[in-house]
Each structure stands twice: as structure tokens, then as C-alpha cells.
Amino acid sequence: MTGQVYGNFLAEKLGAELINHAIPGSSNERIFRSTVRNLNELKHQDDVLCVLNLSQIYRSELWINPDSRK
Numbered sequence: 001m002t003g004q005v006y007g008n009f010l011a012e013k014l015g016a017e018l019i020n021h022a023i024p025g026s027s028n029e030r031i032f033r034s035t036v037r038n039l040n041e042l043k044h045q046d047d048v049l050c051v052l053n054l055s056q057i058y059r060s061e062l063w064i065n066p067d068s069r070k
Contacts (some may be wrong), residue, residue, distance in 0.1 A: 005016050010051065 002008075011018035021034055031054060042048050 006053070007051065014049070016049065022053075026055070028057075031055075 005020065005021050005022070007018050007022075010016075019038070021038060023030075026034075031052060035050065035052060037049060037062070
């Protein structure tokens, strides 16, 4: 166990900079939404490689109103 994720090994093998915005427990919706946002910020960069790892097909977001917990 190295404590590294697949992206670390891939970036090292390709000699690339790793930008990892992963958050444990993220839904596919968040993965797509944040990937589009992040790629939009990198649109002026040359040679961008994007690798996505999606969770299971039925995983979705759960939004909780903090005021509803009282």
C-alpha cells in the first residue's frame, strides 16, 4: 500500500501533472458537473488528458437543508 491513487501512477508514467479533485462518496452527477467545470478552466491548456472513474450506475446526490436538522 502506497497511499497513492491510480491517477498518481498514471501521471508518473506519462510524465504529467496530476490534478485530482476526487472526493470520496461523490455521486456521478457531481463527478460530471465538476469535471465539466474544471475542464472549462483548462480549455486554454495544451494536451489535457481527463480520466474519470464513475461510481455505480444508480448512485445519486442527496441534498440536505441544514435547517431541517433542528
